[in-house]
Amino acid sequence: MPDYDYDIGIIGGGAAGLTVASGAAQLGAKTLLIEKEPALGGDCLHHGCVPSKTLIRSAHVYHQMKHAEGFGLPKVEVPPVDFSRIARRIADVIAVIQKHDSEERFCKLGAKVAFGDARFKDDHAVDLDGKTVSAKTWVVATGSSPALPPIPGLDTIDYLTNREIFSLQKLPDSLIVLGGGPIGIEMAQAFNRLGTAVTVVDRADQILGKEDPDMAGAVQAVMESEGVHFYLDASIEGASEAAGKKTVTMKQREGSTVSLTADAVLVAMGRAVNVQDLDLEAAGVTYERTGILVNARLRTSRKHIYAAGDVSGGYQFTHAAGYEGGVVVSNAVFRLPRKVDYTWLPWCTYTDPELASIGMNERAAAEAGIETRVWTEAFADNDRGLAERRTEGRIKLVLDKKEKPLGVQILGPRAGDLISEWVAALNGGVKLSTLAAAIHPYPTLGEISKRVTGSVFSPKIFSETVQKGLQFFFNLKGRACTPEVCEDAGLVSEDG
Ligand SMILES: Cc1cc2nc3c(=O)[nH]c(=O)nc-3n(C[C@H](O)[C@H](O)[C@H](O)COP(=O)(O)OP(=O)(O)OC[C@H]3O[C@@H](n4cnc5c(N)ncnc54)[C@H](O)[C@@H]3O)c2cc1C
Numbered sequence: 001m002p003d004y005d006y007d008i009g010i011i012g013g014g015a016a017g018l019t020v021a022s023g024a025a026q027l028g029a030k031t032l033l034i035e036k037e038p039a040l041g042g043d044c045l046h047h048g049c050v051p052s053k054t055l056i057r058s059a060h061v062y063h064q065m066k067h068a069e070g071f072g073l074p075k076v077e078v079p080p081v082d083f084s085r086i087a088r089r090i091a092d093v094i095a096v097i098q099k100h101d102s103e104e105r106f107c108k109l110g111a112k113v114a115f116g117d118a119r120f121k122d123d124h125a126v127d128l129d130g131k132t133v134s135a136k137t138w139v140v141a142t143g144s145s146p147a148l149p150p151i152p153g154l155d156t157i158d159y160l161t162n163r164e165i166f167s168l169q170k171l172p173d174s175l176i177v178l179g180g181g182p183i184g185i186e187m188a189q190a191f192n193r194l195g196t197a198v199t200v201v202d203r204a205d206q207i208l209g210k211e212d213p214d215m216a217g218a219v220q221a222v223m224e225s226e227g228v229h230f231y232l233d234a235s236i237e238g239a240s241e242a243a244g245k246k247t248v249t250m251k252q253r254e255g256s257t258v259s260l261t262a263d264a265v266l267v268a269m270g271r272a273v274n275v276q277d278l279d280l281e282a283a284g285v286t287y288e289r290t291g292i293l294v295n296a297r298l299r300t301s302r303k304h305i306y307a308a309g310d311v312s313g314g315y316q317f318t319h320a321a322g323y324e325g326g327v328v329v330s331n332a333v334f335r336l337p338r339k340v341d342y343t344w345l346p347w348c349t350y351t352d353p354e355l356a357s358i359g360m361n362e363r364a365a366a367e368a369g370i371e372t373r374v375w376t377e378a379f380a381d382n383d384r385g386l387a388e389r390r391t392e393g394r395i396k397l398v399l400d401k402k403e404k405p406l407g408v409q410i411l412g413p414r415a416g417d418l419i420s421e422w423v424a425a426l427n428g429g430v431k432l433s434t435l436a437a438a439i440h441p442y443p444t445l446g447e448i449s450k451r452v453t454g455s456v457f458s459p460k461i462f463s464e465t466v467q468k469g470l471q472f473f474f475n476l477k478g479r480a481c482t483p484e485v486c487e488d489a490g491l492v493s494e495d496g
Contacts, residue, residue: 006032009135011118014042015318016309017141019325025110034118040101044318051090051166058086059190081194083171120283144271144310157241159265174262180207182349184268192228199229212361296339297331344426348416353393356415359407373399377452379412384443397452
């Protein structure tokens with residue numbers, strides 16, 4: 001039997017790779033983790049989730065300062081933002097979290113961390129900056145990078161991506177965001193709130209293309225009310241730069257051509273998987289433009305080589321990458337066959353209000369040919385929402401025709417946290433009636449989940465048939481007040 005340097009080698013120190021490294025090392029496997037950047041943590045920590053959510057928070061606070069009057073507070077004249085201070089705060093937050101992902105921590109867990117570019121030499125060995133290292137099992141967890149579509153002139157302008165935008169030293173006066181997906185939309189709202197004039201361009205006719213049009217439309221309406229401009233259904237034809245100003249030209253569906261000029265352009269047009277420098281051919285690993293091909297156990301075309309996280313092109317979220325890392329550890333180290341199951345994978349777009357989802361929405365159910373029943377409840381009817389002046393948005397509970405839950409979407413304040421109740425309920429197979437009967441603290445935004453499940457049952461419980469049955473069996477006397485009596489007594493309000 002060949003003697004390899006390591007039991008398991010992992011290429012990529014982001015969410016997926018770190019999960020595999022920590023699990024494998026703690027289970028006693030001789031583990032090597034290779035990262036090409038100077039620090040562990042991957043895109044999420046350095047150029048993704050962490051900086052974006054830190055920026056969004058600063059933008060939220062600034063927005064609230066500007067709208068203090070709505071809370072019965074004095075009007076405040078807020079000075080303009082010094083973006084370098086926000087960039088410093090972002091760097092500080094990253095530095096704190098970086099400690100959890102330090103080389104030292106992984107060494108203590110038992111994993112060797114090596115910094116450098118890895119490239120396969122064959123299916124068991126990689127070249128690491130001129131040195132050959134071998135492992136019995138390999139895991140490719142190299143993540144993704146901003147996709148750069150072939151827009152004429154784009155390569156001639158000084159555009160921004162998620163790698164540059166969080167370390168700007170000056171707030172741009174104006175920004176064109178190319179792409180109306182989660183990254184583009186989160187950044188568009190945050191920069192607009194900080195004082196940049198933002199325009200979003202997308203070739204689709206709705207933003208956040210995976211979401212139901214009504215929910216995505218509600219996010220767009222909020223952003224428009226805050227001043228963000230949208231050009232949807234528009235194909236980008238070219239980009240150019242003159243005297244530091246960037247111009248983007250697009251063609252709208254009805255045929256007209258529009259040119260926009262701004263200080264900065266953010267390219268957020270999807271993600272390209274990081275496979276190009278790995279020489280996967282040398283290892284016999286097959287891949288497509290959308291990602292490395294894996295089976296349900298995350299094995300590639302070479303069964304001792306696994307792929308996890310963004311690089312396999314599935315759900316490109318940190319929690320998906322972490323989950324897949326865990327599945328790889330089960331299969332590769334524990335040797336317990338485990339398949340991925342994304343039925344109840346949640347996700348959230350951190351606009352304000354947030355849009356969080358789990359399971360199928362109406363669009364996905366329709367595409368799968370499933371008949372649905374949809375129940376909704378608005379934050380405008382939630383007492384905490386009213387107290388906090390957070391009445392925008394709603395919850396949507398999507399059931400099949402037998403009233404089995406297919407999915408839930410929440411558009412509202414802290415929706416990403418509120419969806420967690422559904423993560424537990426749906427994964428645990430909790431009955432809707434249990435959720436409807438469970439005592440929730442008052443007044444909380446989370447009561448909206450209880451209310452929406454209650455609305456599934458109340459038409460049945462408070463039906464005329466039940467009333468009549470109870471009146472018959474227990475001699476109940478029926479209504480003590482009727483709408484006519486209310487009207488005669490002048491008790492009917494203007495809205496009925
Ligand atoms: C702006 C933005 C905001 C986001 N916000 C969220 C969010 O709020 N929530 C969420 O769940 N997800 C979010 N994401 C997505 C999330 O960042 C990714 O899904 C996640 O980072 C994927 O983890 P990964 O381990 O697959 O890849 P990565 O985190 O990208 O890690 C891959 C690592 O591999 C290294 N690498 C690549 N090639 C080589 C090589 N040849 N040799 C050695 N090392 C190599 C890279 O340097 C990198 O460190 C966001 C992404 C962006 C861009």
